[in-house]
Amino acid sequence: MPELPEVEVVRRGLAEHALGRTIARLDLHCHRVARRHLPGPGHLSSVVAGARIEGVRRRGKYLWLAMDDAGPAGNQALLLHLGMSGQLLVQPGAAPDEKHLHARFSFADGDPQIRFVDQRTFGGLALAEVDEHGIPEPIQHIAPDPFDAAFDRAAAVRRIRSSRSDIKRVLLDQRVVSGIGNIYADEALWRAGVHGGRSAASLSRPVVRRILDAATEVMAEALAAGGTSFDALYVNVNGASGYFDRSLQAYGQEGRPCSRCGAPIRRVAFMNRSSFYCPKCQPKPRRRL
DNA sequence: CTTTTCTCCTGTATGC
DNA sequence: TGCATACAGGAGAAAA
Numbered sequence: 658m659p660e661l662p663e664v665e666v667v668r669r670g671l672a673e674h675a676l677g678r679t680i681a682r683l684d685l686h687c688h689r690v691a692r693r694h695l696p697g698p699g700h701l702s703s704v705v706a707g708a709r710i711e712g713v714r715r716r717g718k719y720l721w722l723a724m725d726d727a728g729p730a731g732n733q734a735l736l737l738h739l740g741m742s743g744q745l746l747v748q749p750g751a752a753p754d755e756k757h758l759h760a761r762f763s764f765a766d767g768d769p770q771i772r773f774v775d776q777r778t779f780g781g782l783a784l785a786e787v788d789e790h791g792i793p794e795p796i797q798h799i800a801p802d803p804f805d806a807a808f809d810r811a812a813a814v815r816r817i818r819s820s821r822s823d824i825k826r827v828l829l830d831q832r833v834v835s836g837i838g839n840i841y842a843d844e845a846l847w848r849a850g851v852h853g854g855r856s857a858a859s860l861s862r863p864v865v866r867r868i869l870d871a872a873t874e875v876m877a878e879a880l881a882a883g884g885t886s887f888d889a890l891y892v893n894v895n896g897a898s899g900y901f902d903r904s905l906q907a908y909g910q911e912g913r914p915c916s917r918c919g920a921p922i923r924r925v926a927f928m929n930r931s932s933f934y935c936p937k938c939q940p941k942p943r944r945r946l
Numbered sequence: 947c948t949t950t951t952c953t954c955c956t957g958t959a960t961g962c
Numbered sequence: 963t964g965c966a967t968a969c970a971g972g973a974g975a976a977a978a
Contacts, residue, residue: 658971689954718972741971742956757956777955779972822949831973839971887970888958929951930971 659739661802661836662879663891663899664718667745670894671771672713674747675722679709679765685782690759690773693736693783693795701784704730714791717802717835721785721793733784734793740779742890746772776890802836803873814865817857824860824868825853825932837872840885840908843933845872847907852939853932878904907933 659667683705685691685698694701708730712723720737724730737745746755747769760773760782773782785793790807800816801807813834820827827833828842837845846853848871851864860868879885884899887909892898902909906916910933911924920937 660972738972740955740973775955776957777971779955820948826949829972890957890970928971930969 660838663884742777743775743780820857843908
């Protein structure tokens with residue numbers, strides 16, 4: 658599932674294959690893919706045609722293409738989110754349409770195209786104004802991720818400790834720290850030896866720092882491995898899977914012995930999904946999870 | 947305001 | 963075999 662490392666892998670692929678190119682046309686194959694673009698898909702396509710891609714940026718799990726000032730999109734950005742199953746693929750125009758092809762970028766210089774393919778259509782595209790730092794308006798509420806120059810660890814620690822919620826919930830809240838999803842939240846908590854059900858406010862500053870540092874570290878390692886792919890849903894722009902799933906210590910490891918202490922990893926239902934943790938290394942709080 | 951729950955979607959796996 | 967159900971989960975809307 659695309660969390661920060663997977664989105665960064667895709668960003669790098671786009672930077673390699675789309676940066677500096679002029680969009681000849683953008684074909685949107687379903688209305689839903691542009692649902693966040695209120696003027697509609699026709700408007701989005703017409704504005705983007707003829708724009709030159711001047712930057713490929715990311716904050717947390719959001720990607721955006723910065724457009725040239727002089728072009729038709731004027732200093733706007735094309736904001737992209739992969740949702741759970743979105744893929745951006747570099748493909749020759751002659752390649753057959755993918756089953757869940759939702760958007761196709763064709764370029765003035767010909768091949769290759771960039772295609773947005775998304776089985777579950779939780780992802781999408783939208784055109785957005787940007788602020789003085791180049792951040793799109795619709796994601797102003799998304800906090801900087803740990804790899805962002807604007808990331809302020811001390812501020813993040815304060816924000817986390819001021820929450821009244823469980824630490825895992827807070828880690829998943831993109832307004833506090835962005836980029837962390839279910840997989841890396843579980844891995845960071847396992848590394849830090851903290852149960853996700855602990856109340857965030859009850860954790861000491863050093864423990865919160867340790868959790869944030871663990872999240873940063875595990876995401877950096879995952880990025881170096883090309884991301885985590887459980888199935889064919891997350892791939893890079895060339896269709897290749899990442900291999901960090903082999904290095905996961907908690908997520909998806911139910912019943913397997915903890916690599917630190919040997920206790921079997923447990924799975925519990927959490928927020929309509931799952932949490933994985935080591936019952937010995939991550940002692941459960943008295944409160945319910 | 948903060949916090950929690952619900953909803954969007956479809957392919958795969960499991961159960962009867 | 964076939965049909966029903968559970969599950970995966972990011973993020974925003976809605977509810978509490």
